[in-house]
Amino acid sequence: MPCESRVPMPCESRAPVRESRWVELRERWEASTTARERAASTNSEGAASPNSANDGARDDVVDRQPLNETEGFGFRRPRHLRAVLPERVETGRTVSLIVSITAATNGAGISAPLKDFDVPSEGAVVTLSVSSRGLVPRGESEQDIRVPSDGDSEPHRFAFIAGPVGLHHVNVDAYRGGTHLGTVRLEISVEANATISEARVRTAELSTVAFEPGEVTLQVRLEEQGYRFQLLGDTLYSDVTAMMGDSRDSVEQLVAELHAMAADQSDYATPGLVRDRLKSLGIELWSSAVPKGIQEQFWEQSDRIRMLTVAADHDVIPWELLYPLNGSNDNGFLAEQFPVMRRAYAARRVTTLPIGGAAYVVPPASPSDAMVEVEAIRALLGTRAGDHGVLSELSDVRRLVLGDLGLPGIMHFACHNTFSDRSGSSITLDGGPWKPSDLAEAVQRATLADAAPLVFLNACRSAGQMAWFSQMSGWGTKFIEAGAGAFIGSLWAVRSSAARAFAEEFYQQFVGKGQPLGASSLSARQVVQSDGGDPTWLAYTVYGNPAAVATY
Structure with missing residues (x-):
C-alpha cells in the first residue's frame, strides 16, 4: 500500500486556539433540538459526557456484552447518525466535529427517510469511528456512546488539527459490535487564510442497531500518520497505526503467480505442492499486511468470529x-474458516436482496460454456424471478444500469474481463468496450438504489496481471456506489469450469435454500476448493452484508 508522509502542522506559530469554539458549536447544536428531546437525552442514564474526547485515555480493551434485542424494548422510533463540522477552516487550527445519534432531524442540513431503529429499554452502546486524511486527530478517533431508548444520545466531540490546504473528506462510521450501522461523509475546506465558517449538519439513516453475533469488521483507513487499523467486534480494542511501504510490486508478483496457477501453468508439479505454495503466500501476506497488534487482537477472539468484513481505503x-x-x-485461510466480505465506505447495509427478476450479460467471444451457466441459473431461479433476457449490446447494458430497461434483482455477467496498461479494465461488448468509469452516470444518479440488485461479474479471463485486481475492485465499488445491494467478482483470472461451479453453488444456496449472502459464498468456495491446484476458490470477493437474504 502506498504510504504518504505526514505533512508538518504549522499550529505552533498560530494564534492560541479558541476553546470557546466548542461552546459555540454546542449551543448551535442544542438550538436545533427541541426542549423535549434534550430533556429525554440528558435525563437518560449512562449518557456520555460531551467532553469525553478530553476526559483522559480510554482503557485498551472495553468489554461490551451483547444486549438482548428481543426483550425489553422501550421505544421504536426513527434514528439518524448526525454530524456537525465547519465547512471552512485555516490550516493548523483546531476544528471540532460533533456527532450524535438522534431521534429527529431538526435544524439545517440534509435528511434521509427513516426506518425503525430498535433500542432496548436499557439503551444500546454504539461505537463511533472518525477518520480523515486531511485532519490530524488530537485525541481518540473512536468513542463508545450510549443511545437511550427514549431520546437522543449526548453529542460527542472529536477534535482535529486542520492539515494541508485543500478539500478533505471526513467519514463518521457507526458500529454495533462488529456490525456496521451507517456512515456520514462530510467535507471541509482547509485554507491558508480562513475564518471558521458556519457548521452544517449532515445526517444518515440508521436502519437498525441490531448486530450479527460473531460478526467482526477490520477497518483500514489511510490517514496522514499512516494506515489506521481497527478490529471491531464484541470487544473494543485500541486502534493500531502502521507506517506501511508501497506493496504494489509484491502484490503484482503474487497475482502473477496466481494467474499462472489458474491457467494450469504453475511451476509446481502437483496440486498438493500448489496448495502448499498458496499457504506460504497467504502466511506471508498475513505477516506483512496486518500489524502485530491486530494479529494479537484477532487471535484473542478467533474462536468467536463467525464472519469477517473488511472495509479498506485504496x-x-x-x-x-x-x-x-x-x-x-x-x-x-480466513476464507475457508468463515465468510470473508468487503464493504465499500458510505455503502448502506442492505438486509434483503429482492430477486424480482434477472438480466444476463453474455458478450460476444464469452467463455464457451457461458450460456450453460446462464441456463443453470435460470433453472435455479425458476418462474418466480422474471427473465429480462440475455444482453450483449453495449447500448443495452448501458440502459440496463441506468434503469431504462427496468431494474432486475440480479445482474449476472458471464464474460471475459480484459486489461491493458493503456486502456485499463474493460468488458468487450457488441458495440465497444465497457469500463468501470462508464458507471459514472449510474453512480451520480444512484440508479440501482431502488432495486438494490445483486451484481455477479463472473469474468473468466484477463490479459493483465496486477492491475486486474485493482480494476476488479473498481468494478465492485462502482456498482455499490450506484446502489447495488451486493457485488461478487473474481480478483484474478479463474478457470471457466470452476467459475461456473462457483456461480451455480452460490445461487443454489442463496436462492434455492435461502441461505444468507455470506454463508452462500462460503459454500461456493468449498465446492470449488477440492482441486488443490486451482486457486479459483480464493479469487472471489464479495461486497455486501453477510447476513443479507434473498426475497421475492
Whole structure:
C-alpha cells in the first residue's frame, strides 16, 4: 500500500486556539433540538459526557456484552447518525466535529427517510469511528456512546488539527459490535487564510442497531500518520497505526503467480505442492499486511468470529488470501474458516436482496460454456424471478444500469474481463468496450438504489496481471456506489469450469435454500476448493452484508 508522509502542522506559530469554539458549536447544536428531546437525552442514564474526547485515555480493551434485542424494548422510533463540522477552516487550527445519534432531524442540513431503529429499554452502546486524511486527530478517533431508548444520545466531540490546504473528506462510521450501522461523509475546506465558517449538519439513516453475533469488521483507513487499523467486534480494542511501504510490486508478483496457477501453468508439479505454495503466500501476506497488534487482537477472539468484513481505503490487498498463523494456531485461510466480505465506505447495509427478476450479460467471444451457466441459473431461479433476457449490446447494458430497461434483482455477467496498461479494465461488448468509469452516470444518479440488485461479474479471463485486481475492485465499488445491494467478482483470472461451479453453488444456496449472502459464498468456495491446484476458490470477493437474504 502506498504510504504518504505526514505533512508538518504549522499550529505552533498560530494564534492560541479558541476553546470557546466548542461552546459555540454546542449551543448551535442544542438550538436545533427541541426542549423535549434534550430533556429525554440528558435525563437518560449512562449518557456520555460531551467532553469525553478530553476526559483522559480510554482503557485498551472495553468489554461490551451483547444486549438482548428481543426483550425489553422501550421505544421504536426513527434514528439518524448526525454530524456537525465547519465547512471552512485555516490550516493548523483546531476544528471540532460533533456527532450524535438522534431521534429527529431538526435544524439545517440534509435528511434521509427513516426506518425503525430498535433500542432496548436499557439503551444500546454504539461505537463511533472518525477518520480523515486531511485532519490530524488530537485525541481518540473512536468513542463508545450510549443511545437511550427514549431520546437522543449526548453529542460527542472529536477534535482535529486542520492539515494541508485543500478539500478533505471526513467519514463518521457507526458500529454495533462488529456490525456496521451507517456512515456520514462530510467535507471541509482547509485554507491558508480562513475564518471558521458556519457548521452544517449532515445526517444518515440508521436502519437498525441490531448486530450479527460473531460478526467482526477490520477497518483500514489511510490517514496522514499512516494506515489506521481497527478490529471491531464484541470487544473494543485500541486502534493500531502502521507506517506501511508501497506493496504494489509484491502484490503484482503474487497475482502473477496466481494467474499462472489458474491457467494450469504453475511451476509446481502437483496440486498438493500448489496448495502448499498458496499457504506460504497467504502466511506471508498475513505477516506483512496486518500489524502485530491486530494479529494479537484477532487471535484473542478467533474462536468467536463467525464472519469477517473488511472495509479498506485504496485497497490493493487480496484479503481473501490471508492465512493467519501463530505457533500451533493454524485454522487455515480466513476464507475457508468463515465468510470473508468487503464493504465499500458510505455503502448502506442492505438486509434483503429482492430477486424480482434477472438480466444476463453474455458478450460476444464469452467463455464457451457461458450460456450453460446462464441456463443453470435460470433453472435455479425458476418462474418466480422474471427473465429480462440475455444482453450483449453495449447500448443495452448501458440502459440496463441506468434503469431504462427496468431494474432486475440480479445482474449476472458471464464474460471475459480484459486489461491493458493503456486502456485499463474493460468488458468487450457488441458495440465497444465497457469500463468501470462508464458507471459514472449510474453512480451520480444512484440508479440501482431502488432495486438494490445483486451484481455477479463472473469474468473468466484477463490479459493483465496486477492491475486486474485493482480494476476488479473498481468494478465492485462502482456498482455499490450506484446502489447495488451486493457485488461478487473474481480478483484474478479463474478457470471457466470452476467459475461456473462457483456461480451455480452460490445461487443454489442463496436462492434455492435461502441461505444468507455470506454463508452462500462460503459454500461456493468449498465446492470449488477440492482441486488443490486451482486457486479459483480464493479469487472471489464479495461486497455486501453477510447476513443479507434473498426475497421475492
